[in-house]
Amino acid sequence: NAGVTQTPKFRVLKTGQSMTLLCAQDMNHEYMYWYRQDPGMGLRLIHYSVGEGTTAKGEVPDGYNVSRLKKQNFLLGLESAAPSQTSVYFCASSSMGLADNMYFGPGTRLTVT
Amino acid sequence: GEDVEQSLFLSVREGDSSVINCTYTDSSSTYLYWYKQEPGAGLQLLTYIFSNMDMKQDQRLTVLLNKKDKHLSLRIADTQTGDSAIYFCAEKEYSSASKIIFGSGTRLSIRP
Numbered sequence: 001n002a003g004v005t006q007t008p009k010f011r012v013l014k015t016g017q018s019m020t021l022l023c024a025q026d027m028n029h030e031y032m033y034w035y036r037q038d039p040g041m042g043l044r045l046i047h048y049s050v051g052e053g054t055t056a057k058g059e060v061p062d063g064y065n066v067s068r069l070k071k072q073n074f075l076l077g078l079e080s081a082a083p084s085q086t087s088v089y090f091c092a093s094s095s096m097g098l099a100d101n102m103y104f105g106p107g108t109r110l111t112v113t
Numbered sequence: 114g115e116d117v118e119q120s121l122f123l124s125v126r127e128g129d130s131s132v133i134n135c136t137y138t139d140s141s142s143t144y145l146y147w148y149k150q151e152p153g154a155g156l157q158l159l160t161y162i163f164s165n166m167d168m169k170q171d172q173r174l175t176v177l178l179n180k181k182d183k184h185l186s187l188r189i190a191d192t193q194t195g196d197s198a199i200y201f202c203a204e205k206e207y208s209s210a211s212k213i214i215f216g217s218g219t220r221l222s223i224r225p
Binding site for chain 2: 044101107
């Protein structure tokens with residue numbers, strides 16, 4: 001039982017390049033989320049999904065796209081990376097239980113030069 | 114809109130108690146959480162409290178909720194070096210899967 005895993009752990013991109021971050025969970029959770037963490041700003045929600053085949057915008061969705069083709073995977077895409085997207089990206093998942101404990105992945109550190 | 118605020122840094126002596134404070138704005142918050150982030154890792158849930166509770170204790174952790182003032186605190190008794198981390202306060206409405214709002218985190222450092 002690996003919980004929530006993210007690949008890659010680190011990445012450096014040049015401005016304008018594209019990439020996809022992969023999140024996988026093996027807990028059969030319905031909800032999955034992508035957050036970005038910037039110094040002094042806490043975690044901000046980018047996109048989220050309430051089930052396979054569904055996605056929705058969070059607080060800061062611009063410049064990102066997501067897909068949830070399989071229940072266990074949630075992909076975050078950057079079509080044309082910008083320096084403002086330099087951040088640490090966390091994926092999380094949760095069940096539909098009352099307390100909705102969120103399980104976080106270890107994060108992906110992305111630098112855009 | 115909703116907002117969660119925390120001070121950025123706290124330094125305590127090993128063996129003392131640490132108190133991390135948080136204020137929130139959303140009066141409809143149903144659940145309030147404390148998460149811990151160790152260096153290079155994701156967030157881990159430490160504890161949570163329902164909005165109809167005033168206090169919750171779990172071993173060295175005590176959570177106090179003042180709903181009138183929208184103030185949440187986390188007390189760590191007998192603080193150890195392993196408690197060094199960033200602590201995030203978060204609030205959630207019961208009806209919304211997406212609306213978990215995190216504070217900016219308080220970095221707790223321990224002095225010998």
